Amino acid sequence: MALRITVVGVGMVGEQIVSILRERNFPMEWPPRVCATRERSEVLAGENLLVEETSEDSFKGADFVFFAGREGAEGASVTWRSVAEAEGAICVDNGSDFRMDPNVPLVVPEVNLDAIGPENKFIASPNCSTIQMVITLHPLHRVAKIRRVIVSTYQSVSGWGVRANEQLIEQTPKALEDLDDIPFDPTVLARPIAFNYIPHIASFTEDGYTKEEMKMVKETQKIMGDESIRITATTVRVPAFVGHGESINIETEKKLTADEAREILSKSPGIVVLDELNPENPRNDPLERIYPTALDIRKYRDEVLVGRIRQDKTIENGLNLWCVADNLRKGAALNVVQIGEGLIAKGMVKL
Ligand SMILES: NC(=O)c1ccc[n+]([C@@H]2O[C@H](COP(=O)([O-])OP(=O)(O)OC[C@H]3O[C@@H](n4cnc5c(N)ncnc54)[C@H](OP(=O)(O)O)[C@@H]3O)[C@@H](O)[C@H]2O)c1
Numbered sequence: 001m002a003l004r005i006t007v008v009g010v011g012m013v014g015e016q017i018v019s020i021l022r023e024r025n026f027p028m029e030w031p032p033r034v035c036a037t038r039e040r041s042e043v044l045a046g047e048n049l050l051v052e053e054t055s056e057d058s059f060k061g062a063d064f065v066f067f068a069g070r071e072g073a074e075g076a077s078v079t080w081r082s083v084a085e086a087e088g089a090i091c092v093d094n095g096s097d098f099r100m101d102p103n104v105p106l107v108v109p110e111v112n113l114d115a116i117g118p119e120n121k122f123i124a125s126p127n128c129s130t131i132q133m134v135i136t137l138h139p140l141h142r143v144a145k146i147r148r149v150i151v152s153t154y155q156s157v158s159g160w161g162v163r164a165n166e167q168l169i170e171q172t173p174k175a176l177e178d179l180d181d182i183p184f185d186p187t188v189l190a191r192p193i194a195f196n197y198i199p200h201i202a203s204f205t206e207d208g209y210t211k212e213e214m215k216m217v218k219e220t221q222k223i224m225g226d227e228s229i230r231i232t233a234t235t236v237r238v239p240a241f242v243g244h245g246e247s248i249n250i251e252t253e254k255k256l257t258a259d260e261a262r263e264i265l266s267k268s269p270g271i272v273v274l275d276e277l278n279p280e281n282p283r284n285d286p287l288e289r290i291y292p293t294a295l296d297i298r299k300y301r302d303e304v305l306v307g308r309i310r311q312d313k314t315i316e317n318g319l320n321l322w323c324v325a326d327n328l329r330k331g332a333a334l335n336v337v338q339i340g341e342g343l344i345a346k347g348m349v350k351l
Contacts, residue, residue: 001351004061005032006089008076009068010042010051011162013094016333017066018044024337027344027351033058036069054080062089063349066336070161071095081122090349091122092336099124099219106222109338110270111138115223116339118348123339128331129153129212129235129244130219135304135330136248136323139268140261141224144252144317149231151216154238154245155201156294159327163188168239193239201235210235243294244327252317258309261319265306270330272300275307292324301326302334 005028007017018034022045034044035054042051052058054076059065065084069076077093084091098104105115106124111134116123126134137146157164167185171194175182182192191198201212213233221227238245256264266273274296278288292305304325312318325331343349 002029003027003063003349003351004029006058006062006065006084007032007034007068008036008054008058008065008080009070009094010034010036010044011068011070012158012165012328013332014066014068015042015044016328017068017337018049020329020333020337021045024341026337026340028064033062056083059084059087059089062087064340065089065091066340067091067093067095068333068336069095071097085121089121090340090343092339093122093124094332094336095124096127096215098122099126099215100222106219107339107342108134108223108335109342110135110268112223112225113339113342113346115225116343116346116348125332125335125339126219126223127212127215128159128325128327129155129246130216130223131331131335132244132304132323132325132327133216133246133248134220134223135268135270135325136246136265136306136321137220137250138224139264139271140250140252140256140319141226141229143260143264144254144256146229146250146252148251149220149229150249151231151233152247153201153216153233153235154197154240154247155235156240156242156244156327157189157193157237158242159201159244159331160188160237164193164237165241168193168241189237193237196239198237199234201237209233240294242326242328243297243324244331245292245294245322245324248321248323249312250319250321251312251315252319255317256319258311258319261321262309265309270302270304271306272303273306273309275309291322294324296324297326297329301329304330 035052067077175194184192212235216233291307308322
């Protein structure tokens with residue numbers, strides 16, 4: 001039986017969900033029902049598709065609903081979750097509204113697909129920066145038990161959504177004219193982003209962290225099933241369109257050498273290690289290594305790329321790493337489609 005799918009939201013993530021369902025031959029009736037805040041037609045997965053205004057009708061007969069709307073009280077999953085569930089659909093949500101609900105599994109298939117039980121009809125997908133971090137940390141945690149994580153992120157504008165991408169495009173020529181007078185919309189990003197970086201993602205909490213930073217802490221502990229891991233984060237927006245980078249420092253209970261970590265990670269699902277001497281040696285430096293950058297996700301679209309693995313010489317059992325992933329694909333759309341595939345593989349959704 002071909003599954004009936006509804007995708008709610010056709011912004012940066014929703015558009016990718018539709019493409020990925022097509023690319024991976026998800027066992028579904030094509031096209032999916034696609035809905036947003038207003039009706040129009042849009043080119044999605046290379047086809048002109050009707051986008052409906054979301055209504056109760058959008059969920060009729062749906063087997064799966066992928067939510068990729070905005071978050072909060074008027075957001076897509078808060079508004080429509082109960083309607084979708086009443087229709088008997090399994091829901092997978094990209095937003096943060098239900099991630100920390102103890103009755104909602106928070107899932108990265110490479111790490112904790114087994115968190116989903118037969119009773120779970122609503123599943124949350126983590127924040128983009130959390131997903132690539134847990135895929136990198138989980139295999140190391142299993143071998144050496146991670147005690148502490150210090151992470152700093154370099155997050156692309158698409159992580160905010162369509163309007164932040166537009167801000168970078170609009171600001172770039174203006175910034176080239178006059179760096180002191182770059183028009184910007186503070187309701188999107190708090191400062192101009194062209195030729196800049198901003199250590200402020202989501203709103204601040206009373207203790208001076210941001211909600212994005214606290215998501216990385218809480219979500220990682222929930223997915224890895226270990227609240228004893230101490231995590232501290234600084235999240236920064238950078239002027240790249242797609243692709244988040246993360247500098248991660250870990251302290252482990254058992255010692256791991258950089259070579260051992262490289263070996264473990266290179267055998268782990270969803271990871272490509274790019275960390276060896278650069279065979280091309282273009283800068284005439286015999287020690288120059290290869291490492292991932294945001295543009296490398298154009299080649300490695302679905303994996304988390306890990307490089308710069310090295311010993312932290314300031315502590316007994318410490319490592320430094322660098323990881324990069326496509327925040328719209330593995331950080332969001334691909335993760336939810338893989339959750340759907342995982343449910344089918346577990347027999348929780350009958351074809
Ligand atoms: N961007 C990322 O890297 C990323 C990563 C992980 C998770 N997420 C999460 O994924 C979700 C989507 O993010 P995005 O970046 O794709 O945002 P976006 O580009 O701003 O797009 C949001 C989409 O949701 C629709 N929408 C908003 N409120 C709605 C509602 N109440 N009912 C139905 N549709 C609604 C919008 O409709 P219109 O088109 O009609 O305005 C738009 O199509 C958010 O929850 C976000 O936090 C994003």
